[in-house]
Amino acid sequence: MARWAILLLTPPEPDPEVWNRRLVDLCCELAEAVGVEELVLHLRDAEARATPAQRVTGQAGFHALVEVAGEERARPAVDALAGLGPPHVYAVESRRVKAYPRSWPDTTRTPGVELISAVRRARAIDAAAFDAHWRDRHAPLALRHHPGMWEYRQLVVRATLTPGSPDFDGLAVIGFPTHADLRDGLYDSPAGQAIIEEDIARFIDLPRCEATFTGEYVLKS
Numbered sequence: 001m002a003r004w005a006i007l008l009l010t011p012p013e014p015d016p017e018v019w020n021r022r023l024v025d026l027c028c029e030l031a032e033a034v035g036v037e038e039l040v041l042h043l044r045d046a047e048a049r050a051t052p053a054q055r056v057t058g059q060a061g062f063h064a065l066v067e068v069a070g071e072e073r074a075r076p077a078v079d080a081l082a083g084l085g086p087p088h089v090y091a092v093e094s095r096r097v098k099a100y101p102r103s104w105p106d107t108t109r110t111p112g113v114e115l116i117s118a119v120r121r122a123r124a125i126d127a128a129a130f131d132a133h134w135r136d137r138h139a140p141l142a143l144r145h146h147p148g149m150w151e152y153r154q155l156v157v158r159a160t161l162t163p164g165s166p167d168f169d170g171l172a173v174i175g176f177p178t179h180a181d182l183r184d185g186l187y188d189s190p191a192g193q194a195i196i197e198e199d200i201a202r203f204i205d206l207p208r209c210e211a212t213f214t215g216e217y218v219l220k221s
Contacts, residue, residue: 001037003069004078005155005171007062007088007118016063020045023064023084024217028107030080031220035073038221041066042116042173042214051113051213052183060212062088065116065171067155069094088165090157097139097152100175102218110216113182114151114175117211119204121169130169131156133203141199142174145192148185151175166210175216 011019020043031039042065068078081087104110121130134154142152155171176182187193200206 001069002072002074003067003092003094003155004075004161005090005092005157006066006068006078006081007090007165008064008066008081009061009085010063011085016044016049017046019063019084026080026084027066027217027219030068030077033074033077033080035071035075036068036077036220037071037074038069039067039077039219040221041217041219042114043217044212045109045215047109048113048213048215051179060116060118060210061166062118062210062212065173065214067092067094087162089161090155090165090168090171091159091161092155092157092171095135095139095154095156097154098143098149100150100177106218106221108218110175110218112150112175112177113179113213114173114216115182115211116214117172117174117209118166118168119170119172120167120208122201122203122205125203127169130203134170138199138203141196145188145196146174146186147188148176148181149174150177150181 013019023043024041027039027041030036044063066081068074078089121127153173157169160167
């Protein structure tokens with residue numbers, strides 16, 4: 001099954017909720033398109049924008065992330081997102097490191113807030129070393145030192161499909177069930193925070209990363 005991650009830029013409308021509604025409506029239609037087996041929208045909606053300030057790396061140049069999975073026949077659904085602005089399309093592999101206990105139906109907003117980070121690997125390592133470190137070393141540290149986290153997925157970029165798109169190596173999706181869990185449980189302790197930050201510096205080029213808070217909408221699972 002093919003998987004695509006599509007980043008959409010900050011909308012030009014003065015009221016971002018107008019653009020948000022257009023994107024939600026379009027994604028609901030695309031979820032029923034031929035070949036689409038999964039579709040998840042991560043959107044900088046009103047609740048995400050109300051997230052209390054946290055220290056995150058590099059303000060994101062993107063406003064939404066759309067994940068599409070399915071047969072190659074689903075590619076026209078991916079291309080249809082261009083109607084809301086030039087999309088950055090990546091072929092990805094998805095790894096679910098931690099899964100929330102989902103009890104709500106498709107099309108219902110997932111509780112809480114999530115942090116989306118678009119990352120580039122450290123210049124001293126290649127793509128394979130970045131992937132292995134993220135999977136084998138960093139993921140266990142995240143599970144240990146982010147106690148408020150209830151969802152963690154790694155989207156590893158295997159190919160950039162749109163010319164001129166940012167050369168990201170991966171997208172991290174980290175979810176928290178409430179704002180309080182994000183505020184109080186992002187790290188287990190100052191020592192845990194230091195461990196995470198020291199490890200990130202080993203395989204990620206932090207100044208060239210981008211992050212933002214979003215809400216999740218599982219439109220087809």
